[in-house]
Amino acid sequence: MELKWSVVIESLPLLAEGALVTLKITVIAVTLGSIIGLFAGLMRIARNPLLKFIARVYVDFIRGTPLLVQIFIIYYGFPQLWAALTGGQPQAISPWAAAIASTSINSGAYVAEIFRAGIQSIDRGQMEAARSLGMTYGQAMRYVILPQAFKRVIPPLGNEFIAMLKDTSLLSVIGFEELARRGALIIGYNARAFEVWFAVAILYLIMTLLISQLVSFTERRLKTGDHH
Numbered sequence: 001m002e003l004k005w006s007v008v009i010e011s012l013p014l015l016a017e018g019a020l021v022t023l024k025i026t027v028i029a030v031t032l033g034s035i036i037g038l039f040a041g042l043m044r045i046a047r048n049p050l051l052k053f054i055a056r057v058y059v060d061f062i063r064g065t066p067l068l069v070q071i072f073i074i075y076y077g078f079p080q081l082w083a084a085l086t087g088g089q090p091q092a093i094s095p096w097a098a099a100i101a102s103t104s105i106n107s108g109a110y111v112a113e114i115f116r117a118g119i120q121s122i123d124r125g126q127m128e129a130a131r132s133l134g135m136t137y138g139q140a141m142r143y144v145i146l147p148q149a150f151k152r153v154i155p156p157l158g159n160e161f162i163a164m165l166k167d168t169s170l171l172s173v174i175g176f177e178e179l180a181r182r183g184a185l186i187i188g189y190n191a192r193a194f195e196v197w198f199a200v201a202i203l204y205l206i207m208t209l210l211i212s213q214l215v216s217f218t219e220r221r222l223k224t225g226d227h228h
Contacts, residue, residue, distance in 0.1 A: 007192045008199045011183075015196075018182030019203045025178060026165045029103035030111075033164075034157070036104065037111025042141070044116045055112065062109030068170050071102045075174045095176040103171070107164055114156045118149035151222045158215030162208050179203060 043055035062070065075098040079090035093101075122145050130140035172181035183200040187193050 003195060004192060005195060007190055007195045011186050011190075011196055011199060014182055014186060015179065015199055015203055018177060018179035019207065022165065022168050022178040023207065025099055025103060025168050025171070025176075026161060028100055029107045029164050029168075030157075030161050032100070032104035033107025033111050033160075036108030037113075038115050040108060040112035041115030041119065044112060045119060059109045059112050062106055063113075067102065067106050067167050068173065070106055071098065071170060071174060074098045074102045074105075095171070095174050098174055099168075099171045099176045099178075103164060103168065106167075107160060110160050110163075111157065114153050114160065115149065117156075118153040119145055121152055122148050154219050154222065155215060158211065158218075161215075162211055165207060165211065166204060 040055045040058060043051040044059070046052055046055075075093055075095070079093055082088075083090040119141075126144055126148070127137075127140050130144040131137070135143070168178050169180035171178055172184060175181070177185075179200055183196050187196050190196070
């Protein structure tokens with residue numbers, strides 16, 4: 001059986017649409033995950049033991065279980081849980097809603113640890129100096145600690161974005177039409193597995209390389225800004 005690379009050219013428009021969906025869901029997931037992660041990260045270093053415990057349970061559970069299982073819990077399990085709590089009938093969740101919820105919650109746990117490490121890497125003297133100037137803990141965190149921590153977390157946040165970009169392929173199991181799902185559908189139509197999956201792999205590679213370059217550029221700009 002000969003390889004038909006013309007299949008790749010024919011499939012590119014559909015695969016490109018899938019790649020855009022992959023980028024879109026990744027941006028949403030990491031953006032929402034960063035918001036969740038920032039609060040969870042601050043809770044991880046809070047003095048309140050209850051806040052610490054809640055954040056610890058969240059982070060440990062999400063980081064200790066596969067994303068695939070979390071997708072199944074939200075897409076298949078949550079409607080049953082909701083029905084059990086309300087006494088009604090299970091209402092299906094759309095693949096889009098399940099995709100956003102599962103990936104955002106997953107990303108938030110990893111971002112929480114990124115922010116926690118970033119904040120704790122700032123010299124304690126910075127907080128003490130800010131407090132001695134009359135700032136509250138919240139003001140010191142907002143105006144002194146977090147701006148410095150943010151610059152340090154750019155590289156690991158970039159890595160999280162790339163990891164999530166690749167992990168979105170798991171969403172195909174619930175029928176969410178991102179890049180991997182589009183590839184599978186095309187193969188179901190033309191049975192050209194190698195050519196299509198190779199094209200899918202190249203598109204993932206292009207996206208991850210572009211994001212890596214963007215992260216490196218942002219990091220360089222921030223370092224240049226520090227020298228001025």
